[in-house]
Amino acid sequence: MSDALPAPRVVREDGLPSRVTVFEVGPRDGLQAETDIIPAPIKAQLCRRLYAAGSRDVEVTSFVPPTWIPQLADAEQVVGALEVPDGARAVALVPNLRGLQRAVDAGIREVSVVVSATESFAAANLNTSRAGAIDRAVEVIEAATAQGIPVRGYVSMAFGDPWEGAVGYDAVTTAAVALHEAGARTIALSDTIGVATPGHTAAIIEEAFEAGIPVEGVALHLHDTYGQSLANVHAALQLGVAEFDASVGGLGRCPYAKGATGNLATEDLVWMLHGLGIETGLDLEALAATTVWLSRLRNVRPASNVARAFAAAGLDAIEPVQEVTTA
Ligand code: MG
Secondary structure, three states: OOOOOOOOOOOOOOOOOOEOEEEEOHHHHHHHOOOOOOOHHHHHHHHHHHHHOOOOEEEEEEOOOOOOOHHHOOHHHHHHOOOOOOOOEEEEEOOOHHHHHHHHHHOOOOEEEEEEOOHHHHHHHOOOOHHHHHHHHHHHHHHHHHOOOOEEEEEEOOOOEOOOEOOOHHHHHHHHHHHHHHOOOEEEEEEOOOOOOHHHHHHHHHHHHHOOOOHHHEEEEEEOOOOOHHHHHHHHHOOOOOEEEEEHHHOOOOOOOOOOOOEOEHHHHHHHHHHOOOEOOOOHHHHHHHHHHHHHHHOOOOOOHHHHHHHHOOHHHOOOOOOOOOO
16 A cells, blocks of 8 residues: 555544444446446446445445346346455345345345435336335335345435425425334435535434434435535534445436436545544545546546545555456
8 A cells, every 4th residue: 555645634523423334335326327337247346346445334236127227237146246244234225025035036135225205206216106115115124124134215305306496304204204114224315416505414314313213323325416415424423423325436426317416425425534533444545446446447537536636646556456357
């Protein structure tokens, strides 16, 4: 490892969590929304690199029908090629009971489900109504729980909707509480189009608390469309939230929201958390190296600030994490 690369100066702030779970969504939420299709062996290698960089919480793929999301049509192949370290999670998104069965058959032991705070997104992305999506998710949670499989929930469009505009807090808490009461362990309040600001973020989290969801059951899923995602993370940290979704290299956009940029980049989030003295277990250099590696393979510019800064500062000096060839 190069010791020439920059690192944030650590200055702690009172009242923030001492450790945060960075829930890595790059291989699923990131790659499903990019236009190019990455071969399964590269996806498996991406997951391997993430685990090697210290990620213990990775959403590896999605068992949706291949016609819905061609980018992730190879879920079985990817999961079959994974090497998950002891104590690490390999979570797969499932849209319904059929998807749950496919995931379990492939060896997945933890799943996630998505509901929508708005009717428009439920119709466009989940092919159902808002209530229909909740019913379907609850069905999956109950079936998974009966098999000892933990479930994570997403409430999409919790902060704004490209068709409907503002989203009522009640719609968000109704969906979140339904998932929580069905047994989902964590609910990711999701700013799918990246419109949230810190006050808005704090207000929705407070609403979730008031609706009975404990702080350890709340996560945030943010996009950086308007450059607000780290400010929003900071607002959530001040309320004790200690789980944040992020995507290595800022992979992903929202295909239903024109102009929405990628997910909050993992390495940008980790730079801030480490600067605040918050433990993540993640190796910033290895994350940035992963972003540069994948960007080169895809022939695109790295989308994260940290990866670009590290590349300019001599990241190339870093040894590749592990080059593994799979069939
Ligand atoms: Mg996202």
